[in-house]
Amino acid sequence: MLSHVGHKLSITLEGYPIQTEISDIVYEELIASNSKYILLDEETNTITVKRSFFKKNKLVQNVTRFFVEFAGNEVTIESPAEKSELVINSSFNDELIDMNYKNKTIAIILESPHIDEYEESKEKLVPIGAAQGQTGKKIEKSIENLILSLLNYEVIEHLHQYRVILINAVNFQTSLHFIHEKPMNNYYRELRDKMWLKMWTEIPQTKYDFIKQLDSLKRDSILINACPKSLKPLVNQELIQFADRFSLFESNHPSSTENWTKSLFKLN
Known part of the structure; x- marks a missing residue:
């Protein structure tokens, strides 16, 4: 497990400022993926999904x-x-x-x-x-x-x-x-819903x-x-x-x- 201090673990869409809290398990798996589609800000514990993912x-x-x-x-x-x-x-x-x-x-x-x-x-x-x-x-x-x-x-x-x-x-x-290649369990079903809501409301x-x-x-x-x-x-x-x-x-x-x-x- 990674150690996170201060800011809540969150995810954003590049170009859209709203941060959405995610679980530590999902956060760590997304980081571990080393995907070209995400950026990590370690100071704020924020993962950004790059715009190229939703082009x-x-x-x-x-x-x-x-x-x-x-x-x-x-x-x-x-x-x-x-x-x-x-x-x-x-x-x-x-x-x-x-x-x-x-x-x-x-x-x-x-x-x-x-x-x-x-x-x-x-x-x-x-x-x-x-x-x-x-x-x-x-x-x-x-x-x-x-x-x-x-x-x-x-x-x-x-x-x-x-x-x-x-x-x-x-x-x-x-x-x-x-990005994460994980099965759709409760953690990733929650991630899907949160990302769906972000794209639905923010774009x-x-x-x-x-x-x-x-x-x-x-x-x-x-x-x-x-x-x-x-x-x-x-x-x-x-x-x-x-x-x-x-x-x-x-x-x-x-x-x-x-x-x-x-x-x-x-x-x-």
């Missing part, structure tokens, strides 16, 4: 993953015809989200990308696309059940092709896994881009807040402004051990 080239793209339609008691599920070059390494046939799409949308909102949304590399952080790994597989496996669950709430229009999009509220790796462009994406959706679209319980209320605060235009839901995170489509709860 545009580290941003994970939101995507359109499916097109779904309910007709004759059957759900038809299709993938985009062509994969976008910007998400070419996605495990799915994703395309980028068309801001001028004319039909209704089902938007699944996640908190932020983690390990699987970046290529395996110790040298640099290379984005793949939203919801890869187990999260992506579980969404793919349960998409029909999701539509059937939404039908129970009478928000699905028959014979209408919806696109299903996946949106990260924060498009950067707030878990900082690339104005983050929330602006999220709201702009939602604002582009056609009336009577469906928004599902599938963020972890700890972050869900903060996203719901931003969804309130759309309550008269969209059907708002929350659910468990798709990677939950429970069936996430059965946890749907209508907010308006």
Whole structure:
């Protein structure tokens, strides 16, 4: 264990002055990583995450993953015809989200990308696309059940092709896994939440881009807040402004051990 005297152990984002307290275990593991993405101020016991970690080239793209339609008691599920070059390494046939799409949308909102949304590399952080790994597989496996669950709430229009999009509220790796490489235990779940909150509140462009994406959706679209319980209320605060235009839901995170489509709860 390292000895820390005086100042509380904290973390900041380069260019943003707010210091956020972190545990000594996380603090020491971040220092031990010797990552090029952090700076240490030993006088103030402050770790700074360098701006290069949350530059545009580290941003994970939101995507359109499916097109779904309910007709004759059957759900038809299709993938985009062509994969976008910007998400070419996605495990799915994703395309980028068309801001001028004319039909209704089902938007699944996640908190932020983690390990699987970046290529395996110790040298640099290379984005793949939203919801890869187990999260992506579980969404793919349960998409029909999701539509059937939404039908129970009478928000699905028959014979209408919806696109299903996946949106990260924060498009950067707030878990900082690339830096510390530790599993998501309680210490690192707390770190993810704190870093998520910092990016959500301190970097104005983050929330602006999220709201702009939602604002582009056609009336009577469906928004599902599938963020972890700890972050869900903060996203719901931003969804309130759309309550008269969209059907708002929350659910468990798709990677939950429970069936996430059965946890749907209508907010308006």
